[in-house]
Amino acid sequence: MSMHLPQIEIRREALRIAGERVQRPETIEVTYPYTGQVIGTVPRATLEDVRRACRIARGYRPALTRHDRYRILMRAGELLAARRDEVSRLITLESGLSLKDTLYEAGRASDVLLFAANQALVDDGQVFSCDLTHHGKSRKVYTLREPLQGVITAITPFNHPLNQVIHKVAPAVATNNRMVLKPSEKTPLTALLLADVLYEAGLPPEMLSVLTGEPREIADEMLTHPDVDMVTFTGGVAIGKHIAARAAYKRQVLELGGNDPLIVMEDADVEEAAMLAASGSYKNSGQRCTAIKRMLVHESLADRFVERLVAHTEAVRHGDPMDPATDMGTVIDEAAARYCEQVVGEAIAEGARLRHGNVRRGALYAPTVLDHVRPEMAVVRQETFGPVSPVIRFKTIEEAIALSNGTAYGLSSSVCTNRLDYITRFVRELAVGSVNIREVPGYRLELTPFGGIKDSGLGYKEGVLEAMKSFTHTKTYSLPW
Numbered sequence: 480m481s482m483h484l485p486q487i488e489i490r491r492e493a494l495r496i497a498g499e500r501v502q503r504p505e506t507i508e509v510t511y512p513y514t515g516q517v518i519g520t521v522p523r524a525t526l527e528d529v530r531r532a533c534r535i536a537r538g539y540r541p542a543l544t545r546h547d548r549y550r551i552l553m554r555a556g557e558l559l560a561a562r563r564d565e566v567s568r569l570i571t572l573e574s575g576l577s578l579k580d581t582l583y584e585a586g587r588a589s590d591v592l593l594f595a596a597n598q599a600l601v602d603d604g605q606v607f608s609c610d611l612t613h614h615g616k617s618r619k620v621y622t623l624r625e626p627l628q629g630v631i632t633a634i635t636p637f638n639h640p641l642n643q644v645i646h647k648v649a650p651a652v653a654t655n656n657r658m659v660l661k662p663s664e665k666t667p668l669t670a671l672l673l674a675d676v677l678y679e680a681g682l683p684p685e686m687l688s689v690l691t692g693e694p695r696e697i698a699d700e701m702l703t704h705p706d707v708d709m710v711t712f713t714g715g716v717a718i719g720k721h722i723a724a725r726a727a728y729k730r731q732v733l734e735l736g737g738n739d740p741l742i743v744m745e746d747a748d749v750e751e752a753a754m755l756a757a758s759g760s761y762k763n764s765g766q767r768c769t770a771i772k773r774m775l776v777h778e779s780l781a782d783r784f785v786e787r788l789v790a791h792t793e794a795v796r797h798g799d800p801m802d803p804a805t806d807m808g809t810v811i812d813e814a815a816a817r818y819c820e821q822v823v824g825e826a827i828a829e830g831a832r833l834r835h836g837n838v839r840r841g842a843l844y845a846p847t848v849l850d851h852v853r854p855e856m857a858v859v860r861q862e863t864f865g866p867v868s869p870v871i872r873f874k875t876i877e878e879a880i881a882l883s884n885g886t887a888y889g890l891s892s893s894v895c896t897n898r899l900d901y902i903t904r905f906v907r908e909l910a911v912g913s914v915n916i917r918e919v920p921g922y923r924l925e926l927t928p929f930g931g932i933k934d935s936g937l938g939y940k941e942g943v944l945e946a947m948k949s950f951t952h953t954k955t956y957s958l959p960w
């Protein structure tokens with residue numbers, strides 16, 4: 480197969496320290512996973528860059544009114560929408576995700592800005608009358624939410640280079656906070672573009688700095704600096720737990736990995752379940768925290784389900800991410816594709832049956848269906864962050880619930896059934912943050928609460944509304960009344 484090399488103007492990017500563009504002699508190359516071409520470089524920020532960004536942010540007191548914040552976020556949404564094709568192409572170049580996936584991501588980012596803008600207008604204060612008990616008084620207690628005193632550090636993963644970032648930045652703007660952001664070194668370019676869009680939309684530059692670099696060199700300072708009050712992190716479990724230990728006495732929101740099941744009960748519509756399975760497993764090249772990573776299927780319809788899943792998998796066009804007809808591009812790099820190949824190979828050696836895929840070329844890994852997988856196999860015990868559909872068969876709802884709860888993770892889940900008795904049991908008994916009936920686990924609005932428990936997170940949620948709560952503290956005041 481010949482490889483189409485896109486014409487690329489290499490971007491020589493700078494840090495954004497409170498809006499100021501700062502270059503450093505040491506840089507990191509960003510490559511297009513499909514061809515291996517270098518598409519840009521970003522500076523390797525120094526410890527002094529981190530300290531300066533934190534100092535400036537800490538020293539600045541945002542004074543934007545609700546209306547100002549609304550206007551900035553709405554304007555940023557308009558600017559981003561006007562540059563949608565450019566943004567989508569940039570995400571594709573740095574991640575290898577297909578244009579279909581990245582156009583969708585750019586659209587989601589506009590939703591985040593829209594919701595954050597609207598939430599900025601909402602005063603969520605409460606009023607309590609104080610004459611509620613016999614020793615009550617003629618007073619009222621009021622609540623208001625204030626931004627944090629110190630800086631919020633945001634650290635984001637590679638899998639949604641825009642959406643993961645905007646879910647932290649937009650709620651920070653909406654609550655008048657100051658944020659120092661470190662995007663993934665694998666996909667830092669879109670985050671820099673987003674910062675420029677926000678500055679252009681009128682954001683005071685002191686409210687957002689973007690630092691790029693080697694996490695080993697700068698991340699620790701971002702976790703421990705005295706000016707930092709909070710760390711909001713999305714990424715893998717290992718680094719999440721490291722952060723939990725390092726960022727002592729700082730507020731922490733940790734959105735970590737997932738191992739989400741699709742559970743197909745015996746009354747399910749097989750065609751619908753197979754369609755959800757394929758889209759939940761292959762969208763974004765399978766690299767979503769809420770991608771379907773295990774398919775638990777009742778044995779009575781497993782054969783039919785696998786047949787339909789294979790048909791849907793064969794229909795997925797995978798290849799050149801820049802071809803608008805491509806459904807699925809690459810995973811993030813060749814090492815990630817090799818990992819998929821390795822765990823699938825191990826499962827086959829242990830008795831699983833390969834029904835489709837497991838073909839790799841560089842960072843391109845074909846959508847893959849594995850049947851007769853057992854729960855102890857590494858491909859389902861750990862998070863396989865790629866387009867792999869492993870099918871496990873079960874006999875009873877008790878078994879399905881035990882299998883679902885039998886990994887370290889607890890992010891989201893999907894259940895295909897119409898039976899209310901099953902639905903109520905799954906909603907009550909699955910140890911996860913979300914249960915979606917007849918929908919993929921990743922389904923949500925950008926506004927609604929989202930996040931996991933167990934190794935998937937500490938239970939604090941993201942989504943615009945929850946993020947705005949975690950980025951503020953409640954102050955009360957009381958008045959004679």
Ligand code: NAD
Pocket residue numbers: 634635636637638643661662663664694695698699713714715716718719721722734735736737767768769862864890930931935936
């Ligand atoms: P990762 O954990 O390898 O990296 C995430 C971020 O942490 C990057 O910016 C990286 O530079 C930074 N980092 C690396 N070392 C660090 C250190 N010592 N201290 C502080 N930060 C450090 O994750 P990834 O490979 O970029 O992303 C994939 C993972 O993210 C998957 O496990 C996926 O499930 C998870 N994820 C979770 C959610 C969620 O909302 N729960 C969403 C998307 C992705």
